[in-house]
Amino acid sequence: MHADLSLTVDGRRHELTVDTRTTVLDALREHLDITSAKKGCDHGQCGACTVLLDGRRTLSCLSLAVAHDGSEVTTADGLGADGELHPLQEAFLAHDAYQCGYCTPGQICSAVGMLEEAAAGHPSVVTPDLSADLTAGVDLDRTEIAERMSGNLCRCGAYAHIVDAVDEVAHREVAR
Amino acid sequence: MTLTPHAMGTAVPRPEGPEKVRGRAPYAFEHPAAEPLYLFPVQAAIARGRVTAIDTSAADALDGVVLVLTPETAPRLSDAIDPDHGVLQSAQVHQHGQYVAAVVATTSETAREAAELVRVTYAQEPHVAALDEDSPELYGPDTLVTGAPSDDTRGDPDAALAQAAVTVRATYRTSMEHHQPMEPHTTVAVWEGGRLVVHEATQAVSWTRQTLAGAFGLAEDDVDVVAPHVGGGFGSKGGTHPNTVLTALVARAVPGRTVKYALTRQQMFDLVGYRPATIQHVALGADADGRLTAITHDVVEQSSRIQEFVEPTAAFSRGMYEADTRRTSHRVAPLDIGVPTYMRAPGEAPGSFGAECAMDELAVALGVDPIELRVRNEPEVDPEEGLPYSSRNLVACLRRGAELFDWSRRDPTPRSRLVDGWWHGSGVAAATFPVVRFPGSEARVRAARNGVAGNGSGAPRYVVEIAASDIGQGAWAALTAIAADALDVPVERIDLAIGDTAFGSASPAGGSSGTTSWGAAITEAAERFRDKYGDDPDDGDAADATTPDNPWAGEYAMHAYGAHFAEVAVHADTGEIRVPRMLGVFAAGRIVNPLTARSQFLGGMTMGLSAALHEESVLDDRFGHVVNRDLAGYHIATCADVGRMDVEWLDEDDPYVNPMGSKGIGEIGIVGAAAAIANAAHHATGVRVRSLPITLDAFL
Numbered sequence: 001m002h003a004d005l006s007l008t009v010d011g012r013r014h015e016l017t018v019d020t021r022t023t024v025l026d027a028l029r030e031h032l033d034i035t036s037a038k039k040g041c042d043h044g045q046c047g048a049c050t051v052l053l054d055g056r057r058t059l060s061c062l063s064l065a066v067a068h069d070g071s072e073v074t075t076a077d078g079l080g081a082d083g084e085l086h087p088l089q090e091a092f093l094a095h096d097a098y099q100c101g102y103c104t105p106g107q108i109c110s111a112v113g114m115l116e117e118a119a120a121g122h123p124s125v126v127t128p129d130l131s132a133d134l135t136a137g138v139d140l141d142r143t144e145i146a147e148r149m150s151g152n153l154c155r156c157g158a159y160a161h162i163v164d165a166v167d168e169v170a171h172r173e174v175a176r
Numbered sequence: 177m178t179l180t181p182h183a184m185g186t187a188v189p190r191p192e193g194p195e196k197v198r199g200r201a202p203y204a205f206e207h208p209a210a211e212p213l214y215l216f217p218v219q220a221a222i223a224r225g226r227v228t229a230i231d232t233s234a235a236d237a238l239d240g241v242v243l244v245l246t247p248e249t250a251p252r253l254s255d256a257i258d259p260d261h262g263v264l265q266s267a268q269v270h271q272h273g274q275y276v277a278a279v280v281a282t283t284s285e286t287a288r289e290a291a292e293l294v295r296v297t298y299a300q301e302p303h304v305a306a307l308d309e310d311s312p313e314l315y316g317p318d319t320l321v322t323g324a325p326s327d328d329t330r331g332d333p334d335a336a337l338a339q340a341a342v343t344v345r346a347t348y349r350t351s352m353e354h355h356q357p358m359e360p361h362t363t364v365a366v367w368e369g370g371r372l373v374v375h376e377a378t379q380a381v382s383w384t385r386q387t388l389a390g391a392f393g394l395a396e397d398d399v400d401v402v403a404p405h406v407g408g409g410f411g412s413k414g415g416t417h418p419n420t421v422l423t424a425l426v427a428r429a430v431p432g433r434t435v436k437y438a439l440t441r442q443q444m445f446d447l448v449g450y451r452p453a454t455i456q457h458v459a460l461g462a463d464a465d466g467r468l469t470a471i472t473h474d475v476v477e478q479s480s481r482i483q484e485f486v487e488p489t490a491a492f493s494r495g496m497y498e499a500d501t502r503r504t505s506h507r508v509a510p511l512d513i514g515v516p517t518y519m520r521a522p523g524e525a526p527g528s529f530g531a532e533c534a535m536d537e538l539a540v541a542l543g544v545d546p547i548e549l550r551v552r553n554e555p556e557v558d559p560e561e562g563l564p565y566s567s568r569n570l571v572a573c574l575r576r577g578a579e580l581f582d583w584s585r586r587d588p589t590p591r592s593r594l595v596d597g598w599w600h601g602s603g604v605a606a607a608t609f610p611v612v613r614f615p616g617s618e619a620r621v622r623a624a625r626n627g628v629a630g631n632g633s634g635a636p637r638y639v640v641e642i643a644a645s646d647i648g649q650g651a652w653a654a655l656t657a658i659a660a661d662a663l664d665v666p667v668e669r670i671d672l673a674i675g676d677t678a679f680g681s682a683s684p685a686g687g688s689s690g691t692t693s694w695g696a697a698i699t700e701a702a703e704r705f706r707d708k709y710g711d712d713p714d715d716g717d718a719a720d721a722t723t724p725d726n727p728w729a730g731e732y733a734m735h736a737y738g739a740h741f742a743e744v745a746v747h748a749d750t751g752e753i754r755v756p757r758m759l760g761v762f763a764a765g766r767i768v769n770p771l772t773a774r775s776q777f778l779g780g781m782t783m784g785l786s787a788a789l790h791e792e793s794v795l796d797d798r799f800g801h802v803v804n805r806d807l808a809g810y811h812i813a814t815c816a817d818v819g820r821m822d823v824e825w826l827d828e829d830d831p832y833v834n835p836m837g838s839k840g841i842g843e844i845g846i847v848g849a850a851a852a853i854a855n856a857a858h859h860a861t862g863v864r865v866r867s868l869p870i871t872l873d874a875f876l
């Protein structure tokens with residue numbers, strides 16, 4: 001069974017016809033040749049396919065394309081303004097927060113989504129005081145960052161550098 | 177020759193970095209193809225026996241299915257291949273999950289659905305899929321996978337143990353582990369005329385080409401293998417596995433069409449190798465001063481019945497410490513499971529767990545500081561080969577680490593520090609990895625002046641080609657820096673090209689050998705180039721070279737060394753174990769690129785932490801398969817598992833190893849890391865855990 005739908009990816013609108021079993025990830029990679037989001041496990045266990053779907057970090061391998069007709073998808077390739085790198089991408093380069101690079105676009109999309117969640121006051125399991133007023137945002141120490149980034153596996157083991165990179169951007173954004 | 181470092185030693189950014197953080201750097205599956213076909217396999221549901229019938233009618237009838245291949249219909253391969261590579265060549269089944277049929281369809285969804293519809297009938301035979309050290313099938317192999325002898329005995333260690341003032345005898349176990357690089361093993365294959373073109377997730381484009389040429393009876397020149405970017409490997413993408421042969425075989429049946437196959441994460445536990453489980457009997461004897469009089473390290477480990485792979489587990493104990501007598505041995509249990517392969521520091525990683533935990537146990541038994549015990553047993557010359565060391569700075573690593581870790585303030589009493597409900601402790605272990613140089617990498621240097629002769633185009637650029645692989649270790653950046661220094665130009669004037677058999681033959685990204693093997697070839701090619709053309713070449717001037725032999729081989733023993741320190745916290749009530757801090761200090765020759773080298777060491781240490789606390793592939797011996805065959809069941813370290821990680825290296829000037837003065841750094845970071853954590857866990861709790869992974873039940 002097939003369905004027609006439209007997706008706006010990194011600011012560009014696409015019309016496509018897909019098998020109703022097709023995931024957002026496969027729609028991007030196999031139908032639109034947009035391969036920034038990676039397939040690591042196709043199972044929602046590794047995070048390599050993370051994109052921003054209507055603004056929220058989402059595992060695109062667990063999302064059926066047909067259920068997201070009209071949605072806006074942002075991949076790592078669409079994060080920067082005017083072809084520039086996003087500050088998180090710059091920080092990943094500066095801290096060498098990757099090795100093979102396969103999990104990296106997902107890590108970066110996840111970090112963008114995570115910073116917004118924290119700014120909006122979403123707590124995590126390591127947030128110390130859940131009764132506090134978090135509407136001004138959660139202070140992201142290294143423990144918070146590591147916890148909130150743990151849905152994105154990195155087999156090269158760049159975690160310590162990933163936390164460095166996210167930490168730098170998180171506190172730069174707070175200072176701004 | 178020895179290079180003068182300019183670019184080497186500076187933080188050269190990865191040239192591919194901006195493309196990687198955008199997701200634009202192409203991995204194998206992303207190679208563009210017009211109307212590709214998708215492969216999905218049918219896997220054996222038994223561990224041993226024969227396929228008696230395959231009914232493909234329902235699959236054939238599905239709209240979009242192009243082909244269903246079975247052992248009866250598949251094209252024939254050459255006989256002169258590894259047993260593991262003979263995919264769809266016979267009805268025999270030698271492991272659960274073996275390919276028994278393959279579907280090709282116009283979409284991945286259809287291929288997968290059709291594969292489910294294929295009905296396979298088997299005649300099952302009894303199998304063995306449990307590692308049992310009392311198995312009557314155990315045998316002594318001739319050699320380890322490295323080519324070294326399986327067994328080695330010096331003197332009479334049993335007599336020395338009987339007379340030793342202090343002895344430690346213990347059995348250590350390490351688990352079957354799977355590499356699980358984030359990019360799955362992937363092949364994109366097309367036959368064009370009589371030629372085979374493959375985009376492959378591989379650490380070794382040349383080895384892949386060699387295997388495929390052999391399997392299909394082709395000249396190597398008729399096979400192209402391309403892999404500019406590879407999403408991790410850790411050894412599993414070193415050798416060629418059945419998936420690559422299968423994809424090329426299926427593509428042969430549909431000439432001119434591109435066939436794509438990426439393993440599912442579950443299939444990654446079946447068919448692309450693993451680190452075998454080991455059982456290690458270790459005995460250490462020492463005199464009252466802590467001088468070792470005997471080391472025995474006797475190993476029983478698993479392999480596959482159809483194809484031998486002998487993990488060189490006890491090799492670590494052959495050269496690490498001085499001892500009057502010594503025995504190392506390996507016995508192998510042939511199981512009806514997939515074939516093991518190299519996984520990051522094969523041998524050293526599991527072997528160092530047994531050996532370095534035993535040293536800690538001996539230190540406790542003697543009442544000697546574990547660092548001091550290692551210092552007392554530092555050899556003058558390499559105990560295995562009897563050669564002087566090109567450089568050996570283990571003691572300096574231990575001393576520097578002790579300083580950074582505040583070791584002198586450590587109370588050695590186990591179970592003596594309880595903070596907020598957590599028992600805290602610290603531990604140390606030593607690490608080593610040999611300097612490996614593979615022969616046969618071809619490098620080519622060519623001047624590029626936009627077709628303008630002489631210096632009319634300004635300073636020349638240099639195209640440097642070599643079929644090296646970057647699986648994340650940083651070859652793009654490191655080889656650019658080496659080429660720049662070898663040509664005595666800034667890195668901006670180097671255009672490196674790697675990952676393609678169009679550039680000739682090259683050894684793999686494996687054995688921590690890449691920088692040595694490829695760098696020596698590039699240095700030699702650059703030297704010939706400059707001898708011939710000087711520093712003002714014409715457009716197109718070129719020179720090539722193959723990795724030269726090391727003139728110092730056989731004169732010196734060449735190894736990198738390191739020291740791991742770990743702080744461990746174990747929850748007093750739940751047994752939960754955390755590692756708030758790890759420190760690695762390494763002596764590995766010249767560090768070519770401090771930016772990417774730090775990531776290599778960190779990556780090894782993080783994988784060591786992962787092996788220490790998480791990784792265990794659980795074989796169900798009733799069926800012969802790994803039951804926890806996905807990333808929810810097979811745990812690897814996540815971001816939240818990693819605490820403070822410090823890495824430091826010593827300046828080490830070694831003129832003997834290679835022109836760069838560098839030793840390999842890809843593997844030493846994992847060696848000893850798990851032992852340091854286990855030793856710290858003992859210090860924290862008084863509980864000695866002798867098997868990996870260390871889980872909370874050990875402390876309850």
